[in-house]
Amino acid sequence: MPQIKNYMEEVVFLVIKEILTDINVCTCDKCVLDIAAIALNDLQPKYIVTEKGELYSRINALKQQFEVDIISAITKAAVLVKRHPRHTD
Numbered sequence: 001m002p003q004i005k006n007y008m009e010e011v012v013f014l015v016i017k018e019i020l021t022d023i024n025v026c027t028c029d030k031c032v033l034d035i036a037a038i039a040l041n042d043l044q045p046k047y048i049v050t051e052k053g054e055l056y057s058r059i060n061a062l063k064q065q066f067e068v069d070i071i072s073a074i075t076k077a078a079v080l081v082k083r084h085p086r087h088t089d
């Protein structure tokens with residue numbers, strides 16, 4: 001079954017934990033999702049119709065093409081969430 005995917009979203013989730021660890025920001029599920037949502041609102045969505053299996057190579061191509069934008073969007077979002085974290089502990 002082909003499906004429609006925003007592969008910008010796939011790339012963000014692929015790299016987000018590594019970036020957050022590098023810049024010392026909380027990586028709990030709540031913070032990761034908050035940061036991903038803010039970053040994805042800043043990034044251009046990239047919709048593709050894909051069959052299972054071909055996604056990975058496309059994700060890698062997109063990652064290389066937009067890495068700088070993605071890292072800067074995630075970093076900016078992380079600063080906001082770090083200032084006002086919504087996790088409870």
Ligand SMILES: [Zn+2]
Nearest residue numbers: 026028031087
């Ligand atoms: Zn957190």
